Each structure stands twice: as structure tokens, then as C-alpha cells.
Amino acid sequence: MKWTSSEDSGTALADKFPAVDPLTIRFTDLRDRVLALDGFDDDPKASNESKLEAIQMAWYEEFKGAQ
Numbered sequence: 001m002k003w004t005s006s007e008d009s010g011t012a013l014a015d016k017f018p019a020v021d022p023l024t025i026r027f028t029d030l031r032d033r034v035l036a037l038d039g040f041d042d043d044p045k046a047s048n049e050s051k052l053e054a055i056q057m058a059w060y061e062e063f064k065g066a067q
Contacts, residue, residue, distance in 0.1 A: 002042040003051040010058025022059040
């Protein structure tokens with residue numbers, strides 16, 4: 001996965017942290033969680049606010065669907 005793989009990252013985060021509301025996570029913590037995902041292999045320095053927001057929103061859609 002890459003920073004631009006927001007849908008894949010969001011799904012993986014929802015699977016790994018099903019009880020966590022992604023809107024309660026700070027971007028610094030979100031970045032750390034994305035970097036720790038199995039299969040994530042992008043440059044840690046390539047993250048930015050818009051990429052993190054896209055991942056957060058993809059995760060939120062998965063979270064809402066599971067409620």
C-alpha cells in the first residue's frame with residue numbers, strides 16, 4: 001500500500017481497529033497507524049495532510065458501515 005491507496009488503507013485500518021472512531025484520531029497518530037499496517041511500503045516522509053485526510057475518510061466510511 002502507498003499513501004495514495006486511501007481505500008485500501010482505510011479498509012485495513014477498519015479491520016485492525018474496528019472499535020475506533022477514526023474521527024477521534026489525530027493525524028500524527030493516524031500516520032503512525034498507517035505506517036504500521038501490514039503491506040504498507042511507502043516513504044514515511046511522503047505523507048501529508050490531504051493524503052491522511054483521504055485515508056481517514058475512507059476508514060470512517062468503513063467504520064460507519066459497520067455500525
